[in-house]
Amino acid sequence: MRYLPKSQSDREAMLSDIGVRSVDDLFAAIPAQYRLTRDLHIPRSYAESEIVEFFRDRAAENGQGYSTFLGAGAYSHYRPVVIDSLVSRGEFFTAYTPYQPEIAQGTLQSIFEFQSMICELTGMDVANASMYDGSTGAAEGLMMAVRVTGRHKSVIAASVHPEYREVITTYARHQGMPLSTVGYSKNGRVDLEALDKAVDGETAGVLIQSPNFFGTIEDVSAIADIVHKKGALLVVSIAEAVSLGIVRPPAEADIVSLEAQSFGVPLGFGGPYCGVMATREKFVRQIPGRLVGETTDRNGKRGFVLTLSTREQHIRREKATSNICTNQALVALMCNIFMAIYGKLGMKELAQQNLAKAHYAAQEFKKSGAKLTFDGAPFFNEFVIQTNNDPHVINDKLLDQKIVGGFPLKKFYPELGNASLWCCTETTTKASIDAAAKEVAR
Amino acid sequence: MNSKIKKASTHISQNEGLIFEKSSPGKKAYKLPPLDVPDVDSSQLLGVLQREDLGNMPEVSEIEIIRHFTRMSTWNYAVDHGMYPLGSCTMKYNARVNEHVARLGGLAEAHPYQPERISQGALRIIKMLSDQLIEITGMDAITLQPAAGAHGEMTGILLVRAYLESQGNPRKKILVPDSAHGTNPATAAMCGYAVENLKSNAAGMVDMASLEAQVNEDVAALMLTNPNTLGVFEQEISKIADLLHAKGALLYMDGANMNALVGKVRPGDFGADVMHLNLHKTFSTPHGGGGPGSGPVACKKILEPFLPTPVVVTKPNGMLGFDYDRPQSIGRVRMFYGNFGMFVRALAYIMANGPEGLRQTTEDAVLNANYIRKHLTGAFDLPYDTPTMHEVVFSDRVQARNGLKTGDLAKRLIDYGFHPYTVSFPLVVPGALMIEPTESESKEELDQFIDAMKNIADEAENSPDIIANAPHNTRVTRLDETAAARKPVLRWKIKLNEPELVTK
Numbered sequence: 001m002r003y004l005p006k007s008q009s010d011r012e013a014m015l016s017d018i019g020v021r022s023v024d025d026l027f028a029a030i031p032a033q034y035r036l037t038r039d040l041h042i043p044r045s046y047a048e049s050e051i052v053e054f055f056r057d058r059a060a061e062n063g064q065g066y067s068t069f070l071g072a073g074a075y076s077h078y079r080p081v082v083i084d085s086l087v088s089r090g091e092f093f094t095a096y097t098p099y100q101p102e103i104a105q106g107t108l109q110s111i112f113e114f115q116s117m118i119c120e121l122t123g124m125d126v127a128n129a130s131m132y133d134g135s136t137g138a139a140e141g142l143m144m145a146v147r148v149t150g151r152h153k154s155v156i157a158a159s160v161h162p163e164y165r166e167v168i169t170t171y172a173r174h175q176g177m178p179l180s181t182v183g184y185s186k187n188g189r190v191d192l193e194a195l196d197k198a199v200d201g202e203t204a205g206v207l208i209q210s211p212n213f214f215g216t217i218e219d220v221s222a223i224a225d226i227v228h229k230k231g232a233l234l235v236v237s238i239a240e241a242v243s244l245g246i247v248r249p250p251a252e253a254d255i256v257s258l259e260a261q262s263f264g265v266p267l268g269f270g271g272p273y274c275g276v277m278a279t280r281e282k283f284v285r286q287i288p289g290r291l292v293g294e295t296t297d298r299n300g301k302r303g304f305v306l307t308l309s310t311r312e313q314h315i316r317r318e319k320a321t322s323n324i325c326t327n328q329a330l331v332a333l334m335c336n337i338f339m340a341i342y343g344k345l346g347m348k349e350l351a352q353q354n355l356a357k358a359h360y361a362a363q364e365f366k367k368s369g370a371k372l373t374f375d376g377a378p379f380f381n382e383f384v385i386q387t388n389n390d391p392h393v394i395n396d397k398l399l400d401q402k403i404v405g406g407f408p409l410k411k412f413y414p415e416l417g418n419a420s421l422w423c424c425t426e427t428t429t430k431a432s433i434d435a436a437a438k439e440v441a442r
Numbered sequence: 443m444n445s446k447i448k449k450a451s452t453h454i455s456q457n458e459g460l461i462f463e464k465s466s467p468g469k470k471a472y473k474l475p476p477l478d479v480p481d482v483d484s485s486q487l488l489g490v491l492q493r494e495d496l497g498n499m500p501e502v503s504e505i506e507i508i509r510h511f512t513r514m515s516t517w518n519y520a521v522d523h524g525m526y527p528l529g530s531c532t533m534k535y536n537a538r539v540n541e542h543v544a545r546l547g548g549l550a551e552a553h554p555y556q557p558e559r560i561s562q563g564a565l566r567i568i569k570m571l572s573d574q575l576i577e578i579t580g581m582d583a584i585t586l587q588p589a590a591g592a593h594g595e596m597t598g599i600l601l602v603r604a605y606l607e608s609q610g611n612p613r614k615k616i617l618v619p620d621s622a623h624g625t626n627p628a629t630a631a632m633c634g635y636a637v638e639n640l641k642s643n644a645a646g647m648v649d650m651a652s653l654e655a656q657v658n659e660d661v662a663a664l665m666l667t668n669p670n671t672l673g674v675f676e677q678e679i680s681k682i683a684d685l686l687h688a689k690g691a692l693l694y695m696d697g698a699n700m701n702a703l704v705g706k707v708r709p710g711d712f713g714a715d716v717m718h719l720n721l722h723k724t725f726s727t728p729h730g731g732g733g734p735g736s737g738p739v740a741c742k743k744i745l746e747p748f749l750p751t752p753v754v755v756t757k758p759n760g761m762l763g764f765d766y767d768r769p770q771s772i773g774r775v776r777m778f779y780g781n782f783g784m785f786v787r788a789l790a791y792i793m794a795n796g797p798e799g800l801r802q803t804t805e806d807a808v809l810n811a812n813y814i815r816k817h818l819t820g821a822f823d824l825p826y827d828t829p830t831m832h833e834v835v836f837s838d839r840v841q842a843r844n845g846l847k848t849g850d851l852a853k854r855l856i857d858y859g860f861h862p863y864t865v866s867f868p869l870v871v872p873g874a875l876m877i878e879p880t881e882s883e884s885k886e887e888l889d890q891f892i893d894a895m896k897n898i899a900d901e902a903e904n905s906p907d908i909i910a911n912a913p914h915n916t917r918v919t920r921l922d923e924t925a926a927a928r929k930p931v932l933r934w935k936i937k938l939n940e941p942e943l944v945t946k
Contacts (some may be wrong), residue, residue, distance in 0.1 A: 001799035003535050004806055005884035011806070014813045014885060023805045026812055027706055029675040029829050034712040040705055042574045045796030048539050054793065055786065058567055059548025063560030070553045073777060080472065082507060084545065090522030091515035094536050097732035099528075100862055101923075102853070102916040106514035107731035113461050116933040120497040126932045129732065132589035135777035163777040170750075170773035174603065174634030217491050246484055248493045266545075269564045270554030270778025271589070272734035284930065290732065295926035303918040307926040313592070313628035314867075318637045323628035326590040326722065330730025333511075340461050340507050344499040346472040352484060353477055359487065360479035378488050395557070404556050430478040 001045070067432045068404040069361075071382045071423025072213070073134065073161045073239050074270065075262045077350075078427055083264045083337045093330055097290075101305045107329065108304035111292040114276075114336040121339075121347075122238075122256045123249035124278035129290040130328040131275030134239050134259025135164040138207055139171035140288045140322055141235040141257040141277060145205025147286045147321065148233060148254075152176055154205045155198045155232075159184045159212035161239055162412040168207070177204075188216035188374030188384070196226050203232040210236055210250060211243050214421065215358075215382025216374055224252035241335075242425070243380045245342075245351030255279045264338030265331055274331040285311060288322030350426060354381040357424035361433045365422070368441035373419050382423045384409065384416070387440050391420035397439050403432055405439070444908075446897045449524065449890050450859025452915050458513040462934050465500040471507050498936050517917055518731070519861045525887050527814075529833045529864035529876025530623070530671055532701045532723035537794060540726065540787035549786055554778040558763045564782065565762035568754050571789045572738075578792075578800070579697075579717060580710025581740035585749045587780040591698060594718025594737025595629040595665070597750060600772040601716055601741055602663045602692050603633055604748040608770065613662035613691070619648060621672060621868040626665045626696060635662060642870055646672040646826035648682055657689050667696040668709070671868040671876070673811065673830035675702070683713025692716065700724040701880065702808060702832035705801030716741040721781075725788035736784035750775050806881035807832045810888060814877055817892040821899040825871050832880075838873035841902040846909050848873045851898055853920065854912035858894035 011023070020026060027035065046054070068076055087093060091106060098104030098111075111129045118127035131137035142154045154172070156165055158181050165181075172179050182198045185191040190208055199206060206227045210218035220236060227234040233254040238244065241262040250256055261273040279287055285308065293307035313320040342350055358381040362372060365385050373384040385406070387394060395405035406422035413419065424433065485492050502510070519526070526533035544550065552564050572584045588594040599616065606612045616630035619640045627637040638656060643649040648666070657664075664686055669675045676682065683693045695709050695717035701724045703709070709717050721727045721736035729735075741749070751771045752764035764779075795803060808831045815824070815834040822836035838848040852862030852875075864876035879888060901908050913919070 001795060001802050003537060003794065004799075004802060004881055006806060010885045011809060014809055018809075018812050018816045023809055026805075026808045026829075026831070029677050029831070030707045031677065031680065031712070034680070034707050036705065036707055036711075039797035040800060041577050042792060042797055042800075045799050046793040048794070051539055051790050051793050052543060055543035055546055055549065055790065058563035059546040061563030061566065062548040062552050063556070064548040064551075066556070066560065068553055068556070070555050072555055074554050076551075076553065082471075082504060086508070086511045086515075088541065089512070089515045091518040091520045093541075093728045093730050094521035095518045095731045096526065096528055096531055096533055096729045096861075099865075100519075100852070100856065101921050102913050102918055103519035103856055103861065104517075104731075105917060106516065106518040109460070109514055109517075110511070112934070116460075116462065117499060119933045120499050132593060133776055135774075136589065136593070161777065163774060166774040167776055170600070170775055171632075173773075174600075175632065176634070217488070244493070245496070246493050247488065248491050266550040266783070267553050268550055269552040269561070269782040270780070271776075272736075272781040272783050284932070291930070291932055293926040294931040295922045297918040297921050299919055301918055303921045305921050305923050305926050307923065307930055307932075312624075314624040316628070317624045318627035318631040320624070320628040323592040323596060323625050323632055324590075325592045325625050326729075326735035327733040329732030329734075330728065331734055333731065337507065337511060340500055340502060340510070341471040341504070343465075343471065343501045344496045345468075345470060345501060346474075347496055347499060348493075349474055350472075352481075353474055355484055355487065356477055356479055356482045359482050378491055399557065399560070404553065404560075407555055426474060433479070
């Protein structure tokens with residue numbers, strides 16, 4: 001086996017050193033009746049060339065070279081090649097959690113930069129080293145609101161990603177966290193009147209998403225007023241991180257749960273992605289996950305360490321803020337590099353292109369006879385249209401032209417009928433928008 | 443430099459400030475293509491929701507980014523440098539072909555909601571990995587959705603809870619041995635269970651008398667790591683399972699140490715009802731400086747109806763697809779289908795090994811740990827002399843007489859060119875040195891490690907100050923963790939007259 005660095009004579013020498021006759025003597029503790037006396041029924045060992053061929057075949061079965069209008073929580077942005085070039089350095093990807101800071105300053109400083117840039121972008125005071133993803137991050141955001149307020153109930157906007165809501169339901173079920181849902185109004189935004197009624201003195205947290213699942217940008221400050229008036233915390237989930245380049249950050253939020261996949265993370269059929277949680281300084285001791293802080297060594301030189309770990313499971317066990325341990329460090333590094341590449345100017349220019357493409361598409365679709373389902377509130381790079389035909393039928397036609405159409409919403413929002421959610425990013429071409437516009441008209 | 447330090451020597455590494463400190467207005471590392479649609483007036487479209495500015499986001503060029511991250515990377519120790527014997531973390535070689543295939547366009551660029559008919563390759567990978575992990579664990583069903591080990595634990599305990607609820611009573615408690623990882627009790631709490639501690643016996647195994655006394659109709663499950671965190675295989679495992687099952691409780695196996703078992707014994711065969719695997723430990727997906735992981739949960743038939751949605755099924759037309767119609771499911775534990783990129787890598791690892799390779803891997807991992815144990819016993823105190831498998835736990839009892847703790851010895855090991863072992867865990871061993879070499883170490887590397895540890899034991903007797911002040915050859919000396927926690931500085935902020943901290 002080519003990954004194993006020992007010859008048979010090495011093994012024999014070591015066995016005789018240990019003082020056993022065969023390696024099976026080292027497995028004597030396993031009761032004989034359970035020892036596996038046959039080979040595992042898995043395929044034989046493959047050569048590297050065969051492995052590459054196997055996965056090339058799978059990649060080909062997956063369909064390549066399609067242009068896509070899918071967003072809905074996973075966004076197709078261009079990934080600068082510098083990202084993979086750097087994260088492929090073994091010093092980064094074959095290192096462990098930086099528990100020994102003297103030989104992990106590379107990982108630690110990069111996490112510190114990641115935390116800092118996330119704060120700059122979200123308008124929060126502190127950010128953690130990462131969460132699994134946006135969905136579990138949103139759930140942990142509400143759990144954090146419960147810890148901070150000492151209250152138990154949570155209110156979630158129906159315009160939050162439906163799969164996020166499913167995850168939150170799973171997390172909340174046995175933690176004594178009753179959940180309720182508040183609907184959306186005609187312009188696709190949270191129904192403020194309904195929200196005002198839903199939030200009361202027992203509400204710990206209110207979760208909204210902005211831009212929301214329909215692509216509509218919420219009026220965060222109006223929502224925050226309602227939430228704060230009742231003493232609850234506002235948790236804002238952001239699934240499309242590129243929006244932060246041009247959309248005002250949710251500065252009135254108490255907790256921001258960001259899915260940073262848009263920052264240079266491959267779509268990868270849904271993962272690994274990069275959640276991250278940010279909050280106000282006063283809530284830092286209730287934040288889940290790892291935090292990196294600045295300090296000095298014995299010579300006064302700047303360095304970085306994991307800090308405030310008394311919140312975490314390895315110290316606090318069942319009283320920890322979360323059970324999270326391994327998170328998404330290498331993916332956070334991708335995001336860090338992406339943010340450094342685009343920086344202050346590029347983040348804005350990138351977001352501007354997304355805005356322009358989506359608005360061009362919405363306009364062309366309207367010209368073709370599709371209706372915008374939610375009108376009257378601003379959107380970023382996603383929008384919902386209503387078509388005469390079932391969107392699945394439209395998408396089948398587009399698929400023949402190697403275009404993946406918008407996401408049909410009937411599965412999650414039966415009340416919206418033939419609605420579908422379309423996303424345009426900087427990678428969407430005018431040609432594919434024009435081609436799609438023809439089909440949505442039918 | 444000490445002439446006994448053979449594996450490492452000092453070398454120049456570059457200083458590098460924070461990315462923000464390299465910023466200067468107008469520098470760029472990006473270029474977007476010309477916009478092929480009419481531009482829009484963002485202030486008109488967004489109004490008050492338009493962002494005014496991007497604060498102190500950096501402005502740097504591409505070469506500066508390359509140097510910035512390359513320089514920082516050289517400050518890390520990694521498996522690619524050498525032995526990384528962190529106990530319970532299984533720091534093994536991360537094969538390059540795994541990275542290559544995970545980045546193939548059709549896989550890396552697949553959108554999770556793209557139609558099933560252009561997702562057959564991804565679905566096939568999920569199905570194949572699922573089937574092979576089921577065979578490896580001896581279980582009946584699996585979900586790949588959990589994002590990491592702790593997430594898998596939560597999923598597994600939710601399965602237990604859903605099953606017991608379907609039997610009429612979710613019960614109240616989870617038993618957790620005192621040697622367990624902190625994630626176990628934290629998980630039980632997140633699933634609405636009280637945690638009850640279970641004592642280990644003098645051999646470092648579950649104390650059967652305590653277990654018998656503590657298992658009753660209030661107990662939902664025992665969360666057991668096997669081999670446990672001492673590296674000891676729980677010899678009474680089938681009796682433990684029987685005891686639990688007789689009272690209607692289930693056996694959850696924490697699979698963190700599965701690298702000691704693959705191809706030699708299957709948890710499903712010795713009575714485990716549900717377990718998680720860490721693809722980033724046993725199946726060689728990279729740790730990445732702290733993730734991403736992947737924590738599939740395998741279970742017996744009785745728990746299958748409760749698995750998270752969706753599950754991959756073969757449809758009547760022979761195509762693979764997702765089944766969302768699972769009325770008894772615990773629901774989703776994360777969006778989409780899990781850390782798919784890690785599935786690709788784990789499957790590539792299993793394919794490279796085959797049945798013989800996986801067995802040989804396990805045997806080498808156990809051989810390496812026992813070789814270290816043999817050579818370091820005497821130099822270090824071995825608190826439990828029970829036979830161990832893939833890892834061995836010593837204590838600092840001997841060195842503590844000279845005021846040197848496990849953490850000090852670990853810092854000295856850095857000077858010798860090794861990453862330290864796991865410090866102060868498991869908690870059942872005061873001053874623990876927990877060493878897991880994995881199969882990836884050659885005899886030469888092991889011998890160097892043994893030499894280094896023996897030298898450190900000598901130094902502890904003869905020149906304890908060298909250890910107390912270690913490490914000596916790193917870019918930074920010991921960092922002030924107390925100050926970091928007392929006045930947390932968790933982000934960079936723009937300061938006027940910033941002192942030159944880096945080069946000081």
